Amino acid sequence: MCGREQIAKREELKQQAKKEYEMEGVVIRDKVQKERRKIEGIKSEKLEEMQRVGIPDKFKVDLKKKKIC
Numbered sequence: 001m002c003g004r005e006q007i008a009k010r011e012e013l014k015q016q017a018k019k020e021y022e023m024e025g026v027v028i029r030d031k032v033q034k035e036r037r038k039i040e041g042i043k044s045e046k047l048e049e050m051q052r053v054g055i056p057d058k059f060k061v062d063l064k065k066k067k068i069c
Contacts, residue, residue: 039068 043063050060 036068043068 043066047060047063050063
């Protein structure tokens with residue numbers, strides 16, 4: 001294999017590794033977003049349940065303010 005071919009092959013491998021890295025990031029972001037939606041849904045359900053059973057708003061404030069990171 002000549003030097004130019006080795007360089008081209010190395011560049012190709014670098015680009016492939018970069019694509020795989022970026023795709024991994026996309027997958028991770030999707031998982032995190034899915035988990036956030038799930039937690040937000042649970043939070044909403046709990047707030048509705050608290051409302052249904054008549055828990056005063058002053059006890060729900062902390063849950064309402066809670067941010068999902």
